[in-house]
Structures are given as C-alpha cells and as structure tokens.
Amino acid sequence: MIQATDLAKVYGDKTAVDGVTFTVEPGRVTGFLGPNGAGKSTTMRMIMGLDAPTRGTVTVNGAPYAKHKAPLREIGALLEAKAVHPGRTAFSHLSALAATHGIPSKRVHEVIEMTGLGAVAKKKVKGFSLGMGQRLGIAVALLGDPQVIILDEPVNGLDPEGVVWVRNLVKYLASTGRTVFLSSHLMSEMAQTADHLIVIGRGRILADAPIQDVIEGQGKARSRVRTDRPEDLSRLLARSGVTIQAPEHEVLEVSGLDSRSIAQIALDNRVLVYELTPLQASLEEAYMQLTKDEVEYRSDAAAAHVPLPSGSEPDVQASAPAQEVSR
Amino acid sequence: MSTIQHEFRHATAPRERLVGPNFFRILNSERIKFLSLLSTRILLLCAAALMVGFAALQAWGIGTFYESSRRPPGGAAGGGPAGQGGVPDVTQILHQIPSAGVSFAQLIIGSLAVLMISAEFSTGMARSSFAAIPTRWPVLAAKAMYAAVVGFGLTYIGAYVGGLVAVPILNSYNLHLDMASWDVQRLMLLNAVYVAAVTLMGLGLGALLRNSAGAIVTLVALLFVLPIIFAIIQADFFKETRKYFPTTAADAMFEAGSSAAHNTAYLEPWQGALVLAAYVVVLLGAAFTSLKQRDV
Numbered sequence: 001m002i003q004a005t006d007l008a009k010v011y012g013d014k015t016a017v018d019g020v021t022f023t024v025e026p027g028r029v030t031g032f033l034g035p036n037g038a039g040k041s042t043t044m045r046m047i048m049g050l051d052a053p054t055r056g057t058v059t060v061n062g063a064p065y066a067k068h069k070a071p072l073r074e075i076g077a078l079l080e081a082k083a084v085h086p087g088r089t090a091f092s093h094l095s096a097l098a099a100t101h102g103i104p105s106k107r108v109h110e111v112i113e114m115t116g117l118g119a120v121a122k123k124k125v126k127g128f129s130l131g132m133g134q135r136l137g138i139a140v141a142l143l144g145d146p147q148v149i150i151l152d153e154p155v156n157g158l159d160p161e162g163v164v165w166v167r168n169l170v171k172y173l174a175s176t177g178r179t180v181f182l183s184s185h186l187m188s189e190m191a192q193t194a195d196h197l198i199v200i201g202r203g204r205i206l207a208d209a210p211i212q213d214v215i216e217g218q219g220k221a222r223s224r225v226r227t228d229r230p231e232d233l234s235r236l237l238a239r240s241g242v243t244i245q246a247p248e249h250e251v252l253e254v255s256g257l258d259s260r261s262i263a264q265i266a267l268d269n270r271v272l273v274y275e276l277t278p279l280q281a282s283l284e285e286a287y288m289q290l291t292k293d294e295v296e297y298r299s300d301a302a303a304a305h306v307p308l309p310s311g312s313e314p315d316v317q318a319s320a321p322a323q324e325v326s327r
Numbered sequence: 328m329s330t331i332q333h334e335f336r337h338a339t340a341p342r343e344r345l346v347g348p349n350f351f352r353i354l355n356s357e358r359i360k361f362l363s364l365l366s367t368r369i370l371l372l373c374a375a376a377l378m379v380g381f382a383a384l385q386a387w388g389i390g391t392f393y394e395s396s397r398r399p400p401g402g403a404a405g406g407g408p409a410g411q412g413g414v415p416d417v418t419q420i421l422h423q424i425p426s427a428g429v430s431f432a433q434l435i436i437g438s439l440a441v442l443m444i445s446a447e448f449s450t451g452m453a454r455s456s457f458a459a460i461p462t463r464w465p466v467l468a469a470k471a472m473y474a475a476v477v478g479f480g481l482t483y484i485g486a487y488v489g490g491l492v493a494v495p496i497l498n499s500y501n502l503h504l505d506m507a508s509w510d511v512q513r514l515m516l517l518n519a520v521y522v523a524a525v526t527l528m529g530l531g532l533g534a535l536l537r538n539s540a541g542a543i544v545t546l547v548a549l550l551f552v553l554p555i556i557f558a559i560i561q562a563d564f565f566k567e568t569r570k571y572f573p574t575t576a577a578d579a580m581f582e583a584g585s586s587a588a589h590n591t592a593y594l595e596p597w598q599g600a601l602v603l604a605a606y607v608v609v610l611l612g613a614a615f616t617s618l619k620q621r622d623v
Contacts, residue, residue, distance in 0.1 A: 051622040066462060068347070068461075083452060085450045089363065100460055
C-alpha cells in the first residue's frame with residue numbers, strides 16, 4: 001500500500017506536484033494517468049525516496065521508503081528505462097543490485113528468464129533496444145519480490161507482444177495481493193489494464209476512482225439522435241443544462257437529458273426519431289475532459305497570444321470529433 | 328489463467344527471511360559494480376603500465392646521466408638534481424625511481440575514482456543504486472573504501488614492480504637500488520597513501536559535481552595546473568599559498584623520515600599530511616552532505 005498525504009514538490013518557482021493525497025491499495029492495478037509534466041514521475045520518485053518532498057509525506061506499507069530494513073523487498077520500481085550503466089551487462093547490473101539485499105543469484109536468473117532477457121543477459125546494456133531496457137527495468141523491479149510494484153510508463157517502446165505481457169504480468173501481480181501502481185499516457189492501455197485510476201494534472205489529483213466511474217462520471221448522459229427535423233427537435237429540447245450539437249446532417253448529440261426524456265419530448269411533439277442511442281464516453285474522452293483545463297492552461301501559458309476557445313461551457317464541442325463507445 | 332500463472336510463476340518468489348542491506352552486502356555490490364566495467368580495468372591497467380614504464384625510463388635516464396657525468400673526471404658542474412657538486416649524488420633520486428610514475432598515474436586513478444560516482448549520476452544508475460540503498464551514505468562509503476584500497480594498492484604494487492624492473496637497468500650502470508631499504512619503502516608507502524588521498528578527493532568531487540568531465544577537470548586543476556601556475560608567479564602570496572596544494576603538501580609529507588635537509592618551499596611533513604587529510608575530509612564530508620540532501 002502506498003499512502004501520500006499532501007505531497008508536494010516545488011522546483012524553484014515551478015510546482016511539479018501540488019499537495020496530492022491518495023492511497024494505492026493492494027490487490028488491484030492502480031493506473032496513474034496524466035499529461036506530460038503533470039507530476040507523475042516526480043510523485044513516483046518521491047515514493048521511492050529519490051526526491052525529497054517539499055511538503056507532505058508518502059509512506060509505503062506504513063513507513064517512509066528509506067526507513068524500511070529491506071527496501072527492495074518492499075517496493076520494486078521501474079522509474080525509467082535504462083537506469084543502468086551502459087557498460088555493464090544485464091546480468092552484472094542485476095547481480096550488483098541483488099547483492100545489496102543478499103538476494104541469491106538463482107533469483108537473478110529467474111527474473112532474467114521471466115523477462116525474456118536470457119539471450120542478451122551477458123551483453124552490454126549499451127546495445128539494448130528500448131524494449132529490452134524496459135524488460136531489464138521490470139526485472140529489477142521484480143528482483144526483490146516486493147509487495148509493491150511501481151512501473152513508470154512500462155509499455156513505452158515495447159512491441160505489441162510485450163505490451164500484452166506487461167498487462168498480464170501486472171494483473172497477475174495484483175491478483176496475488178500485491179500493490180501495483182502503473183503510470184501510462186496510453187489511455188487505451190489503462191482501460192485494459194487498470195482497475196482503479198488516479199488522474200493527475202498540473203500536480204493535482206483530478207480523479208481518484210474505479211476506472212468505470214471515471215469513464216461514466218465524465219460523460220454526462222449523452223445520446224445520439226437521428227431525426228428528419230433536427231432544427232425543430234433542437235428547439236424543443238433546448239433548456240438549461242442541455243447541450244445540443246449537430247455533428248452531421250439529421251444527427252443531434254444531446255447531453256444533459258436522458259434518452260427516455262428525449263423520446264418522450266419527440267413523441268409528444270410528433271417528431272420522427274429514427275435512432276436514439278445512449279453514448280458512453282471512452283476513457284480517452286473522460287481523460288481529455290479531466291485534463292482539458294490543465295492542458296489549456298499550459299498551451300495558453302506557452303503562447304499567451306493564442307485566444308482561448310470561446311464559450312464558458314467546457315464540453316467537447318463538435319469541432320473535436322469525439323470517439324464514442326456505443327453501449 | 329493457468330498459462331499466465333505458469334508464465335509468471337517467478338514474478339513472485341517464496342518469501343524468505345526479509346534480508347536487507349548491510350555494509351558487507353553493499354561492499355559486495357560495489358565490488359561487482361567496480362569489476363564489471365571494462366573501462367575500470369583498462370584505466371587500472373594503464374595506471375599500472377605508467378608506473379612500471381616510468382620507473383624503467385627514470386632508471387635508464389638516471390643511469391645514462393650518471394654515466395656521462397662520471398666519465399670526464401671532475402664531472403659536470405652543478406651535479407644532479409640533488410644539488411651536490413662533483414660526482415652527482417644520485418642516492419636521493421634513486422629512491423624515488425619506483426614511484427616515478429605517480430605524478431601521472433595519480434591522474435588516471437583519480438579520474439577513475441571520479442567516474443566511480445559521477446557515472447552513476449550521468450548514466451541514471453544512481454536511481455537504481457539509491458532505490459536499493461535509500462540511506463545513500465553507505466554506497467559512497469563503500470566506494471570510498473574501494474577507491475582508497477585500489478589507489479593505495481595499485482600505487483604500491485606498481486611502484487614495487489617498477490622498482491624490480493629498474494634494478495637490473497640501474498645495475499648495468501653500476502647503480503644500486505635496494506628495494507627493501509627504508510628510504511625506498513618509505514617513499515613507496517607515502518606515495519601510496521598520497522594516491523589513496525587523491526582517489527578520495529576525486530570521489531568527493533565526483534559526488535559533488537555529478538559530472539564526470541567537470542570533476543576530472545577540477546581534480547587535474549587542483550593537482551596539476553594550479554600548483555604550476557602558482558610556481559611561475561613570483562610573489563610571496565603565491566609562494567606561500569602554493570604550499571597548501573595537495574601535490575605540494577604531499578611533497579612535504581614525502582620528506583617524513585627522510586635524512587635530507589628540510590626544503591623551505593614546503594611545509595613540515597606533518598603539516599603536509601594534515602593539509603592533505605584536510606582536502607580529503609572537506610571534499611568527502613561535503614560529498615556525504617550533498618548526497619544526503621540533494622535529490623537523485
């Protein structure tokens with residue numbers, strides 16, 4: 001279990017992590033999602049005791065990481081691929097780290113075999129591809145058979161087979177009761193791997209909920225309506241809290257009103273409706289929604305003369321074709 | 328799920344005793360790190376070759392000089408570097424032959440010590456190392472032990488082998504070097520202590536600057552460049568300050584136990600030793616503090 005309380009990190013005048021509080025529970029895969037520079041890696045480094053928090057605390061299995069007698073057996077982390085001296089072989093690298101905890105060489109061979117590095121274990125890391133570097137990083141993370149596994153962007157640079165492998169691995173580890181904390185910018189990957197999601201943007205937690213709740217919580221109930229009288233229906237449906245877009249001819253996308261109410265209004269006013277489909281936001285959409293303000297702020301700050309999109313309603317507008325998952 | 332269970336059967340291991348790091352395990356880890364790099368072995372080999380080569384070269388040089396100054400009776404005025412007239416008294420110089428390569432070998436060994444820690448930071452290895460040892464200081468302490476032992480051992484052994492190579496060369500010029508004599512052993516040991524101090528300074532600089540090139544340049548400047556610059560400038564301030572550079576302090580220390588008259592360009596031997604120790608303590612102390620406080 002990882003517990004962060006009001007955890008903050010300030011570099012000079014830049015706040016990387018701005019007082020986050022969250023708990024990563026054992027027995028499930030917790031995804032850590034956020035745009036670039038949102039503070040994911042900084043948070044993970046603070047968990048590992050590599051960066052000292054400016055404020056707040058973070059504990060692993062009840063104690064600060066550095067206080068544990070056998071740190072590698074508490075947490076294994078892949079913080080970035082190739083945190084390795086390139087002149088060393090994978091085997092030497094693992095052996096040196098194993099030696100610090102008296103981990104037998106049998107275990108070194110096990111993690112080498114398991115991560116599929118057997119053929120290159122005696123080669124210098126210099127020549128490793130990004131994917132092999134990731135596998136070595138995962139081997140390091142598993143070396144001490146830790147209770148908590150932290151993986152920062154583990155599928156970066158992996159081939160599709162490797163991606164599936166990592167997905168199965170983390171699910172397996174969670175199924176054995178271990179705590180798995182996984183960051184990724186690949187939302188589709190998160191959707192398939194994580195059980196729980198912590199979304200971070202500009203150093204703040206934007207969402208901390210089961211993945212299904214994050215997806216559902218963001219898309220207000222939306223429906224796609226096909227009608228031969230879109231103008232009339234729009235007028236009839238218009239009221240406060242309801243947003244209507246017309247992405248195509250004879251198609252309306254209505255949010256803020258459930259499908260049954262739309263059907264009722266159409267029936268009462270004798271408007272023909274030939275499709276009425278409730279829409280669910282994809283994780284990608286939910287994520288965009290959550291981080292929209294953060295991202296806007298950033299690009300705005302980078303280029304202050306670029307005008308903000310007008311309109312106070314922060315909904316995704318028709319200009320951005322939304323990806324929907326039909327229920 | 329059963330195939331997955333089989334595939335990942337090694338993802339978890341039977342939970343043995345919760346064995347954590349202790350200093351011997353960390354020493355063992357640092358030993359693996361030290362020996363598993365080809366660059367380390369190449370640098371060590373170069374330093375050893377320099378030590379032996381310079382001893383041989385120096386023996387040959389002194390031999391020919393001795394011979395040429397002896398042939399015309401009366402000898403060349405001015406004598407040897409030891410400063411006697413007539414037939415040069417080369418005994419003092421002879422004693423220094425085994426350690427002749429130290430002034431160059433120290434740069435290689437010192438650079439190696441810098442790399443022991445700076446490469447951790449430049450390669451990202453530090454994140455792995457300090458995630459394993461979050462208390463951090465034992466990693467630097469273990470490195471310091473290896474650096475000092477390697478610096479001392481390589482210098483002493485290099486000088487010894489160099490001396491063994493030099494003896495037959497000197498013999499052919501009718502010069503005799505007794506490797507077992509106190510003066511020879513004294514200089515070899517003091518040089519070995521000095522190089523061990525240089526490695527600790529290098530390690531300290533590497534940990535402070537975290538940049539290989541920067542730390543090596545700083546070390547070379549401190550050991551080599553600045554003392555030369557200060558020697559050239561003929562002002563009292565520079566003359567006085569020069570005494571406190573590591574190299575000059577070491578030269579003062581080398582006079583310890585020597586029968587030769589004290590050279591006023593240097594500090595007293597014990598003062599020299601203290602100055603050298605101060606460099607080590609200040610740089611390593613700052614390194615430990617910085618390692619504890621700075622983010623990795």
